[in-house]
Amino acid sequence: MKKVITLILGLVLPVLILIGMEVVARFELTTSQLFVEPKVIFETLVDLIKGDELFINLGISTLRVFIGFVLGAAAGLFFGTVMGISRTFESYVGPIFNALRQVPVLAWIPLFIIWVGIDEGFKITFIAVTAFFPMALNTCEGVKGVSKSHLEVGAVLEINRFKQLSTIIIPASLPAIFTGLRLVLSITWMAVVGAELVASSEGIGYMMYRARQQLQVDTLLVCILAVGLTGYVMNILLEQIEHYFLRWRKVAG
Amino acid sequence: MDVNKVVLKLRGLALPLALLAVWWIITKNEWVSAVFLPPPETVAATCVKLLLKGKIFVDLNESITKVAQGFLIGITAGFVLGTAMGLSSTIEKLFGPLFNAVRQVPILGWIPILILIFGLTELAKIIFIALGAFYPMTLNTFDGCRQLKKEYLEVARVFEFNKPRLLWRFILPSALPSILSGIRVSMSEAWMLVIGAEIFFKTRGGLGDMMWEAKSKVQMDIVFITILIIGLIGFILNHVMKILENRLLRWRSSN
Numbered sequence: 001m002k003k004v005i006t007l008i009l010g011l012v013l014p015v016l017i018l019i020g021m022e023v024v025a026r027f028e029l030t031t032s033q034l035f036v037e038p039k040v041i042f043e044t045l046v047d048l049i050k051g052d053e054l055f056i057n058l059g060i061s062t063l064r065v066f067i068g069f070v071l072g073a074a075a076g077l078f079f080g081t082v083m084g085i086s087r088t089f090e091s092y093v094g095p096i097f098n099a100l101r102q103v104p105v106l107a108w109i110p111l112f113i114i115w116v117g118i119d120e121g122f123k124i125t126f127i128a129v130t131a132f133f134p135m136a137l138n139t140c141e142g143v144k145g146v147s148k149s150h151l152e153v154g155a156v157l158e159i160n161r162f163k164q165l166s167t168i169i170i171p172a173s174l175p176a177i178f179t180g181l182r183l184v185l186s187i188t189w190m191a192v193v194g195a196e197l198v199a200s201s202e203g204i205g206y207m208m209y210r211a212r213q214q215l216q217v218d219t220l221l222v223c224i225l226a227v228g229l230t231g232y233v234m235n236i237l238l239e240q241i242e243h244y245f246l247r248w249r250k251v252a253g
Numbered sequence: 254m255d256v257n258k259v260v261l262k263l264r265g266l267a268l269p270l271a272l273l274a275v276w277w278i279i280t281k282n283e284w285v286s287a288v289f290l291p292p293p294e295t296v297a298a299t300c301v302k303l304l305l306k307g308k309i310f311v312d313l314n315e316s317i318t319k320v321a322q323g324f325l326i327g328i329t330a331g332f333v334l335g336t337a338m339g340l341s342s343t344i345e346k347l348f349g350p351l352f353n354a355v356r357q358v359p360i361l362g363w364i365p366i367l368i369l370i371f372g373l374t375e376l377a378k379i380i381f382i383a384l385g386a387f388y389p390m391t392l393n394t395f396d397g398c399r400q401l402k403k404e405y406l407e408v409a410r411v412f413e414f415n416k417p418r419l420l421w422r423f424i425l426p427s428a429l430p431s432i433l434s435g436i437r438v439s440m441s442e443a444w445m446l447v448i449g450a451e452i453f454f455k456t457r458g459g460l461g462d463m464m465w466e467a468k469s470k471v472q473m474d475i476v477f478i479t480i481l482i483i484g485l486i487g488f489i490l491n492h493v494m495k496i497l498e499n500r501l502l503r504w505r506s507s508n
Contacts, residue, residue, distance in 0.1 A: 095265030096268050099269075103484035110468035114473060190359035190362075220365055224363070
């Protein structure tokens with residue numbers, strides 16, 4: 001019963017908004033061509049789902065995110081782990097890493113466009129760089145946070161460095177690593193939209209850009225919905241993976 | 254101990270100096286075209302020239318004005334919604350789902366529709382920045398409000414505090430750390446988005462536009478300098494906020 005009430009309360013505002021739009025449409029309260037009836041939005045949604053265009057563009061963007069994500073996160077994971085383990089490495093590289101981290105990611109776009117061009121390479125580089133910094137930071141902090149007593153147990157058992165890494169350090173910093181991954185996922189999903197808005201001829205960002213130029217508010221709204229939903233689904237997938245990898249934690253806690 | 258610290262500091266300088274040396278050698282021998290990688294001395298000279306000319310301060314001022322407006326609107330709205338949702342579970346159930354749904358859309362995805370509705374205006378950019386500041390502020394305020402310990406609530410009940418007093422004396426102070434970090438996150442988000450707004454809305458004025466124009470004319474030295482300045486200001490904003498946080502939260506460390 002309580003759940004039903006929660007659900008109903010959550011639907012109140014969206015429904016009110018839809019009713020408001022319908023009222024505006026029925027009584028012709030506006031002549032703006034930017035205003036679209038809920039019915040039209042729904043029809044566009046159905047049309048776009050039936051057609052290929054939306055899914056092709058969404059697929060292209062998802063692929064870009066995936067490649068950039070994997071490259072950036074892998075580099076960040078490696079870099080962060082080394083920085084977390086070795087104080088010497090951190091003392092050399094830490095300051096410049098922290099300095100570069102201060103630059104808001106969108107400010108790298110012009111530099112990358114000059115150096116890499118505006119093709120696929122630019123998008124992947126940009127996405128990978130936006131993934132790298134938060135990933136490296138979270139991993140480094142996770143590795144540093146590994147409890148001393150665990151490391152001491154390892155020392156007593158005289159395991160070698162590699163084993164120490166694979167059996168103690170990495171498992172213990174997995175929670176922090178997954179926090180990093182989730183953060184990175186939402187950032188890279190934003191970055192791909194940004195990269196495609198700047199320079200692209202395909203992808204969901206480009207579809208939005210074109211819809212804006214052709215004043216297709218309905219298409220634009222459907223794109224926004226699709227982008228939000230895809231991000232949400234990817235996040236849930238990652239959460240499932242996280243649950244799977246961290247299932248030992250529940251037993252321990 | 255102190256010697257160790259000095260050594261650490263010096264090590265931190267090693268890599269930047271090495272990079273500078275490599276950069277200098279590359280440009281000296283013209284292994285890479287100066288268009289893509291201008292020599293360090295050119296960048297330094299351009300930097301001095303820009304600072305003397307003063308136009309950069311006009312752009313800087315424009316960006317900061319925009320950030321300030323969007324940021325203030327965003328954190329005020331976020332504070333109100335966050336507190337309301339934290340205090341009343343009915344409000345949370347009403348607004349929570351919609352808020353979380355809207356939040357799933359990557360912030361840059363709102364740009365085309367903002368341009369359609371508001372045109373390439375200052376207002377569109379300010380709304381965009383405000384939206385970016387709004388999300389983290391709402392979430393942090395909401396989290397903070399819910400962190401109030403049960404015992405405190407009981408004390409308040411014993412003293413028969415009314416709601417405003419409860420809010421002012423108990424809830425807000427215990428939510429303060431979370432609210433302050435919300436403000437800091439919102440600020441760095443707003444600072445990134447003003448650059449984004451100036452790039453994506455393609456309008457005149459501001460550091461983002463300066464950067465974009467330099468990109469179009471392939472003036473790499475100016476691109477470098479603007480990145481440096483943008484990073485530096487982001488750093489300063491963050492740092493000032495952290496100092497403020499420590500000041501305002503001093504009372505906490507005593508217990």
